[in-house]
Amino acid sequence: MYEIAINLEGKTKKNLYEQIYEHIKKEIQKGDLKCGEQLLSTRLLARQLDVSRSTAQLAYEQLLSEGYIEAVPCKGYFVCEMEDLYDLKTDAAEVQKEEETIPTDCRYDFTPNGIDLDHFPYAAWRKLSREVLKDDQRDLFHLGNPKGEASLRSAISAYLHQARGVKVQPSQVIIGAGNDYLQMLLSRMLGTDHRIAMESPTYRHAYEIFKRLGYDCCTVSMDRQGMNVQELRESGADIAYVMPSHQYPMGVVMPVKRRQEILQWASEKEGRYIIEDDYDSEFRYVGKPIPSLQGNDTNQKVIYIGTFSKSIAPSIRISYLVLPAPLMRRYEQVGRNFSCTVSRTDQKMLELFMERGYFERHLNKMRALYKNKHDLLLAGVRQLHGVKGILGERSGVHILLKMEKSRSEEEWIARALIEEVRVYPLSEYCIDHNPRDPVLILGYATMGLKEIPAALERLQTAWN
Amino acid sequence: MYEIAINLEGKTKKNLYEQIYEHIKKEIQKGDLKCGEQLLSTRLLARQLDVSRSTAQLAYEQLLSEGYIEAVPCKGYFVCEMEDLYDLKTDAAEVQKEEETIPTDCRYDFTPNGIDLDHFPYAAWRKLSREVLKDDQRDLFHLGNPKGEASLRSAISAYLHQARGVKVQPSQVIIGAGNDYLQMLLSRMLGTDHRIAMESPTYRHAYEIFKRLGYDCCTVSMDRQGMNVQELRESGADIAYVMPSHQYPMGVVMPVKRRQEILQWASEKEGRYIIEDDYDSEFRYVGKPIPSLQGNDTNQKVIYIGTFSKSIAPSIRISYLVLPAPLMRRYEQVGRNFSCTVSRTDQKMLELFMERGYFERHLNKMRALYKNKHDLLLAGVRQLHGVKGILGERSGVHILLKMEKSRSEEEWIARALIEEVRVYPLSEYCIDHNPRDPVLILGYATMGLKEIPAALERLQTAWN
Numbered sequence: 001m002y003e004i005a006i007n008l009e010g011k012t013k014k015n016l017y018e019q020i021y022e023h024i025k026k027e028i029q030k031g032d033l034k035c036g037e038q039l040l041s042t043r044l045l046a047r048q049l050d051v052s053r054s055t056a057q058l059a060y061e062q063l064l065s066e067g068y069i070e071a072v073p074c075k076g077y078f079v080c081e082m083e084d085l086y087d088l089k090t091d092a093a094e095v096q097k098e099e100e101t102i103p104t105d106c107r108y109d110f111t112p113n114g115i116d117l118d119h120f121p122y123a124a125w126r127k128l129s130r131e132v133l134k135d136d137q138r139d140l141f142h143l144g145n146p147k148g149e150a151s152l153r154s155a156i157s158a159y160l161h162q163a164r165g166v167k168v169q170p171s172q173v174i175i176g177a178g179n180d181y182l183q184m185l186l187s188r189m190l191g192t193d194h195r196i197a198m199e200s201p202t203y204r205h206a207y208e209i210f211k212r213l214g215y216d217c218c219t220v221s222m223d224r225q226g227m228n229v230q231e232l233r234e235s236g237a238d239i240a241y242v243m244p245s246h247q248y249p250m251g252v253v254m255p256v257k258r259r260q261e262i263l264q265w266a267s268e269k270e271g272r273y274i275i276e277d278d279y280d281s282e283f284r285y286v287g288k289p290i291p292s293l294q295g296n297d298t299n300q301k302v303i304y305i306g307t308f309s310k311s312i313a314p315s316i317r318i319s320y321l322v323l324p325a326p327l328m329r330r331y332e333q334v335g336r337n338f339s340c341t342v343s344r345t346d347q348k349m350l351e352l353f354m355e356r357g358y359f360e361r362h363l364n365k366m367r368a369l370y371k372n373k374h375d376l377l378l379a380g381v382r383q384l385h386g387v388k389g390i391l392g393e394r395s396g397v398h399i400l401l402k403m404e405k406s407r408s409e410e411e412w413i414a415r416a417l418i419e420e421v422r423v424y425p426l427s428e429y430c431i432d433h434n435p436r437d438p439v440l441i442l443g444y445a446t447m448g449l450k451e452i453p454a455a456l457e458r459l460q461t462a463w464n
Numbered sequence: 465m466y467e468i469a470i471n472l473e474g475k476t477k478k479n480l481y482e483q484i485y486e487h488i489k490k491e492i493q494k495g496d497l498k499c500g501e502q503l504l505s506t507r508l509l510a511r512q513l514d515v516s517r518s519t520a521q522l523a524y525e526q527l528l529s530e531g532y533i534e535a536v537p538c539k540g541y542f543v544c545e546m547e548d549l550y551d552l553k554t555d556a557a558e559v560q561k562e563e564e565t566i567p568t569d570c571r572y573d574f575t576p577n578g579i580d581l582d583h584f585p586y587a588a589w590r591k592l593s594r595e596v597l598k599d600d601q602r603d604l605f606h607l608g609n610p611k612g613e614a615s616l617r618s619a620i621s622a623y624l625h626q627a628r629g630v631k632v633q634p635s636q637v638i639i640g641a642g643n644d645y646l647q648m649l650l651s652r653m654l655g656t657d658h659r660i661a662m663e664s665p666t667y668r669h670a671y672e673i674f675k676r677l678g679y680d681c682c683t684v685s686m687d688r689q690g691m692n693v694q695e696l697r698e699s700g701a702d703i704a705y706v707m708p709s710h711q712y713p714m715g716v717v718m719p720v721k722r723r724q725e726i727l728q729w730a731s732e733k734e735g736r737y738i739i740e741d742d743y744d745s746e747f748r749y750v751g752k753p754i755p756s757l758q759g760n761d762t763n764q765k766v767i768y769i770g771t772f773s774k775s776i777a778p779s780i781r782i783s784y785l786v787l788p789a790p791l792m793r794r795y796e797q798v799g800r801n802f803s804c805t806v807s808r809t810d811q812k813m814l815e816l817f818m819e820r821g822y823f824e825r826h827l828n829k830m831r832a833l834y835k836n837k838h839d840l841l842l843a844g845v846r847q848l849h850g851v852k853g854i855l856g857e858r859s860g861v862h863i864l865l866k867m868e869k870s871r872s873e874e875e876w877i878a879r880a881l882i883e884e885v886r887v888y889p890l891s892e893y894c895i896d897h898n899p900r901d902p903v904l905i906l907g908y909a910t911m912g913l914k915e916i917p918a919a920l921e922r923l924q925t926a927w928n
Contacts, residue, residue: 062751067719143778177805255531314607341641
């Protein structure tokens, strides 16, 4: 019969029963208490340690629950058979605060990523959040529809129909937490046994994600009309990923004839699809938005993907797919199991944001704001030394500068950096490594209206 | 030279330029305006239609942008070559509101899914939301760390270390929008060329997700200590998915010896892993919580997955992985590209909820509440006719009733339904189809304290 020797401390956070439980557990783990050995009865243990019997009982019950001891009816408590199979260590590492890498700052940063957050509608967002988090909205805290809330999918459909000419029923819309996730989900429906053709240069992040998902990705060259369809045919790809309204980063708008050709390509063979990434079509500063390719598709060949990252904020993490009929059927078979990745309260907030007109007003405000920045930048860069031409203007939130060949991209960038202005190389977006003339990318979304002239002055100095 | 015949309407939502643009576009699409045909100059068009020249200019610019016409310097505007390749249809379908299927209601529903939302801390949540959505928290609207916010990962690590004995550094924690998503992400790190062994009965949803992700899944029988390790060895599986603290749905706690055996199995061969799903360990009504298996792992073999779905609300959509070192390296290679699926504002709210003690208080409150329901239900079901035994009590939010074989599961359930009480069959969770004695599942999380006695009375009637 094992007698316990333990100094119980009254002044500790741990209950008496926990101290007893841990002491015995350690004895068993160390092997001081051996398999089959009998423990004191709870009555004797309580008397020996001068604790209540229920305290002793609690300690034994915990040891029973975790399988360190067993109770034999009419006999008492015994240490379980514990093979020396596996050395159980329990001392947990101390939790340390993780260091975040802080990006090195630059006074003027023409990053093509990011959006203008000075004009984010914080007040409206707070108001909607208060409304949505009311006690009587309890239903929102249950698990929702895997596709996303029906009411939000209706609001998105109405918007896409009206603003983008997308042919869509709410049942075709799948809401997910960001494009990366939706590409992942899409890969479940499509399978990964496909070759995906992308333009070069392209939206590199999407390319990397498809690679990571196990796709065979290839690049197809592009001209001023977009993806070269002849090369697409020769590539052996069965999926083409394009941004017809505003190619990233080149800013090319795919004209209607090229759209016909690429839709024709898709319709020629079963299983071919076009992924239309319509990431920033909201921002166009001359005329109407360019209609979606999906709206012209009569053969259920276009997978449309859109996001609120650019139009509201990257942290919103709400994107959506519009699936053609054959993939809707696949979704019902293999995709429906995956619960929606966006919280219902966030979905409800976005729905109200759209339905009450906040979204439209916000887009109009941002379009005007970005247009001002765009015009200011465009007027200024024309004067800069070394700039041979401008590409991709009139829409989106960046422009491209074709630079003189006298210096390389790296040199133009390095000179700008000396003056504390960060500009970006097009070559980062090129997946093939064809030699190109130096082209720089200047994003203006995150730049203040007052910063643009100051930054341009510095570029003038830098590039002279 | 093509002359335009169009009735411009002043009283419409569309601008004049849009009406002109759409008219010409339709003419081109119908083939009435043919390839190569010259259009009126903007000056003549403006005069003919009695609009300003800039209106005509805008219409042409839109047609140019979309590729319907081209401008030939010094000559004018011409219709582009449009092959009859692909029939462009543009009439978008009308957007219809989608009908949601509403689950048929039952007066008393012992669903094992769902949580008690009557006691959700709405006020605290609203307060934190107001704080997080302040204008000066602008940083939160930028894209965040792909793993999730460092501060939230620290808070989760501290919690797991203290409450679950998990050995964890914040850098090992990956935050994601729900378990389904994290299983998907994990499949990127592990690859899908594995056989996953699960118990039967098990958490069927996880099983389905692994199947959908392309895994070869097999089942291994379980006894009162959990997964049968001998069968696991024979199964050829290299990944074992277990719930050692509280197996779902059987409620088995894996004792320490079985834990040793399964850890031993994993350590015997490179590439073997144990996935520990610790979905509801917070709710245990006798003694301390059962420590995690991960805390006993000395060989970097356990992938720990946890969620706030049960402890806060299913709609929160925040789960987390704790990865062992080899998979952290894989994450850096193949997982880092995927942006975090939880919005930063939601992450910040949860972080504050944990750091300010709301989470602990909420858990204590819910534990006490669930314990009351548990005790009430347990006392009542013992008296019911047909109940041979009770399993899985003392923790979680459901119990199992072993029923007499005189009736099948379906019969016991059907009789309860007549009295408007819904109880659930264990067989739904069985992946293999071994014949079993009838076992019913009764969840009590969503049941009110007053409803339980009323429902029990009806079950008494139903099963007599």
